[in-house]
Amino acid sequence: MKRLILLMLAVLFIAPGMYSQKVQKQRRNKKKAKNEKVVTPPKPKPKKNGIKPYSQVVTKDAVTDDGLFKSHKINDKYYFEVPHSLLDKDMLLVSRIAQIPAGLGGGYVNAGSKTNEQIVVWERFQNKILLKVKSYNAVADDSQAISNSVKVNNYKPILYSFKIEAFNADSTAAVIDVSKFYSSDIKAISGLPARFRRQYRVRNLDGSRSFINSVKSFPQNIEVKQDFTYNAEAPPSNAATGSISLQMNQSMILLPEEPMKPRIFDPRVGWFTVNQIDYGSEALKADNKTYIRRWRLEPKDPEAYARGELVEPVKPIVYYLDPGTPEKLRKYIKQGIEDWQKPFETAGFKNAIIAKDPPSPEEDPEFSPEDIRYSVVRYVASTTRNATGPSVSDPRSGEIIESDIIWYHNHLRSYRNRYLLETGAANPSARTLNTPDEEIGEMMRMVIAHEVGHALGFPHNMAASFAYGAEDLRSGDFTQENGIAASIMDYARYNYVAQPGDQNIRFIRQMGPYDHYATNWGYRVIPNANTPESEVATLDKWIMEKNGDPKFKFGRQGSRFDPSSQTECIGSDPIIASTYGIKNLKYVAQNLSSWTSETTNNYQDLEELYGELLGVWSRYVGHVVTNIGGVYENIKKPEQGGFVYEIVPASVQRESMNWVQNNAFKTPSWLVDKEILQNIDHAGYFERFRSLQTRQLNNILSFDRLGRLIDAETLNSDYYSALSMLRDLRNGLWSELRSSSKVDLFRRNLQRAYIDRMKSMMEQNPPVRRGGRPGFEGTLSYNVNQSDVRALVRGELKQLRSRLNAAKNRTTHTVTRYHYEDCIARIDAIFEAGK
Template structure:
């Protein structure tokens, strides 16, 4: 009996346990699949999810792609696949259409206003868009990756309620109408600065709507038409409104990021940066990768054998549908000029130019579509061209880029061509530059901007690679152009003189462009990680070390005579001497080349203003020599030092040149045949403004600091004391000669006193920080430095000289001027 009872109890126990386990498993499955439960037809389930057919009705117009997109009347829905959750997507906001004048001319149709990586995530009954950052990273297998995650919590861009699930429960349905019809700051095309400038109050919902939403296999494109209430719009002020069309692009980034290539500052590339907390270094190790397109050989074995191979996916640029027919040829040539440098890196047909497809050929084509790189032709009076791009922050892979060409930019090149080459180049002496020459200029500008879009920054040292004398050699210029790189700001050969023959005046692709393209784009098959490439990349640099043709000079090196914008030749004094000689010839002939032909003075006025600008640049190149420091980037293994001061003799020569060509009044700029036909007054002010600009640059805390620093490292140097003494002696030379001081010199001398007062009273720059990639001003404690004693000493010497000169003054105006100068010095030295 006991045995039977025991068996019954055991049977009951196991039955109960089995039943409990089944209920537990049932609850687990229900919990796991609760989002997949289907509500009875026509009713919401207990979680509030509606049946799919009640959300996505038969009226829906559906577009399939990365996400399913549905339009029902004026509302838009996304089906977000669970398979795409937590994947990296690049979100780019651009302006598609823009009102005239917004942003002052440097914002246009096609301008990118924001670029960010996002991930779509599920949180309970919501779908979130999270902004993802790769500024701080760590290997996910390492414990510190958890700390990186919790200390870099990403913001939520937007949150959506899940409305339903698709028919097989693999995607969540959300309503995105509010996201794209509201003024969401994270994806707005109107920056805070512009909102403040135009006194934007709010988005007017009644005049704002979603234009279109299109889904493609790897991207979604949304166009919004927005109108803002604005008290002071840039145009149509009476409407108190700003209307613009915005394009939102979201593209799925590669599941496997491109293998990054480590940056080396000795070769110029734009970069992306990450702090790697998983590094073995005893710090957050900053990893810097170059930005470049993903080029992989279509035939690996042939590439290894050294044969030219087409890439798996070439770089394709489309021409804006609004491009004038007469310019298309030159734009295409400028794009495909980069085929030769890519051949140096082992790829043929790596970059291709195409016309945009017609609406009949591809009704879906849009210049804002992130799948297409486009040379945008902008109907704007702005004179500029730019080459921006968007890239994958994980690897530096460039995903897409738009070259922006502003319509009036050709006028800038015509003017510069006339002013800088007109003395030696008869075909430039006209307002109607021959079409083929204008086309060649445009071709080179487009190629320059494409270079930026390929990852290359300006290389300001490339024009310093050639000797000044070479620019007068026809055979040399035809072969080598005017700089070792197209990425320099070396536009024209302003050194060649009248009588020089067979001269090339316009820039072209150079040997550095081939070298840098090979360094950044050559595929290294045996290297399976960035570190494995490093030795090879370093070897390529070492092979070219010491050859100025392959030197990279940062644009930020404003202190480096080698790396100057708009300069050519390896001797600024000689180059600027030739340049001014040519400019004087042009100035004499400017009326006959312009107003005499057109019978009005508009072009004469414009070109004269730009002529002063060209003269100013020539002067600025020589100013950089004073306190100049050469920057030659190198590794310790290469030996030598990175920074070297320009020699004393060259600096003294530069100071004398400035006295002769800047501070002694450039009277050739004061031509009545020009000035009295373009303005009623202000002639002396034009000269004063130019002289003061460069006087102030000479008398800057930054330059004085470098001159003082030279005493700590050099045995022979041009001291700050010598520089100030030479400057004072030259600017106030009339005091020694007993000569009258004319209006130009009086203006200059008062500007000198104003600048000396600034040096005595200002505290100097507060920080060295500036634009990324650009050097800030040298920062040091001015009050504890030699600056104030030097300035005080110079002013006391000057005061003594002025007292003697005042008594010997030959005219009343000079005497008054000296008395005023003495009073100013007294006030400065003893304010009480």
């Protein structure tokens, strides 16, 4: 009670003072207001949902660019005005590297490399604008009930969520802040995939060193450049910085409201494709629909086109040269691009594809090779020896929207080297390190034409080099008219078959009849065909008109079993072609020093070319090896008759085994050239040949090859059996056992490699699954334990052990005897391990 009284007394003493202070403050404020008369305009009140008035977001300081979206730059922030009319519209978002640090990706990633390509749509949800990724892998017509099931079972992932900051004056567009989206490390649009992050030990994006470089809006697309710096423990270059810096370009382009009419793919004609699963099919299962990828070419004058006249397209395909392209090479690049005008004329179009120099800054200050409106032949300052022809396409229809041809600076050196090695025996102008400019230019022209072919939709056609007879390639008249393969899309770079004394030979590849045929098949407009299905009868007819003619056959790349579809091979008989090729290589090897080191007074080119010569020799051997256990693939429909798969005749397989023994497994003494070897390295000579010979030996002794040989027993009465192949291989590799002769160093290495490979076939298994779609796989997988393989290998090793025991006591060469004893011990160890 006493405490309560004291508290009340304290309040009575303090309150009057506080009241007095408050009154005095109010008087001072009134006096100040009377004297100053400050007028503050009322601020617009944000709406309860947090959306601000337009003028508060897009202030007078905004730098605005009008286009697909209006973009606003305000200090260091960027805003988009997303029109409501563009919500739910399909757009293609393409991520590319615009500038790249040295060494990123090991030389096969460059400025212009595409890192991702995805369809996106903008959607509104309450007070947000969502950017979603949309897929056309699964489809159904909107009029069908099942389309709802397709939708709910293919929910679109949200790439990013943007808060609506404001609406424009007439409320037809939402304003969003895109600054964080374009300055954050978003994996789906990043230039560093997971493997690079692991390889370079990337920790995180450094926000203080990352920013939006520019935003440009055009009528159909928006281009955003981002500068990113990542903290990395093992960067590919400039290691002391602990950083990886690169510039990305994000292209967002509005796709056509009406997709291009697709053309249905036929595997008998080679095309890159897009795939869809159509759940609206009347069949008892979903249909797999495959469409070819091609540019949208439509005739300006459809009536004249229908009459068979050549007509210009409404929109031609235009390629610009990179501003960094050396002047002396520009004409060859343009020629390579416009070489495709003739095949397009076969399809009814004139001036369908055009090459242009890049516009000057005065002509077009906003020109950028990364801008998705432009297709560009990118010239890359890189030591990589390669060229590529990627493209960007609409997954709804296969329409190619844009493409960039990538040319790496050092690629011509590869062509100079191959020209010297493969044609130098028969072609005097190739016997130099200073290849004539016109010939180098012709090579570049054909490489560009090849890469443009990819960008037009064509994959490699490895059957084109099998279309001409090997002996035809020695004819000047034939090669000048037909080239060395039926298509520029094969890997048939040079005529290595022609021999010294052959006259007027064409040594460099060129466009061929298949290129005209495939362009017509894919690009010719078929009048009165209003649906993809209504075109099929005409497309089939065009194929059947060429049925049986090897010049118009398509052969897949990567077919490890088909001798008629091989890379770097020419001529329809690999044995004849490789025989001529090796004969030429022997001539080149004899003269290699005089063509290189004796001219330059150093050994660098000699070393480089000798290493590549070994690779060329190995390829020629590999072409013949493919005959062994080989199967020809002839893609066809039942109406064409015959079989899709035909086993290489047994006689050809036996001849191929004998050829390999004589040209690869017998010591190639012509390659052991003292004048070369002792001038390029101090040691390691025997290892070079061991690795090359072992590669071909292991290639023959592969599980899938043995499996195909075993398969042949079930289908053919005349077949080269797995047992026959293994016996022939053993008898050839160990021929010294019959004569008790000395075994040289190279043969000893090869024989030990044989035992090692047989050991692995006793203990290991092949890949579990076959790759690719049914009927088109490259590698056969089967249950090895329950097949004949182990029994055949065990039997061959027992036969070999018996012969080694007999031969070791007959030889008088000590090292040979030690070698035989070691081989016996190795075989015994294999059997012991298998108990």
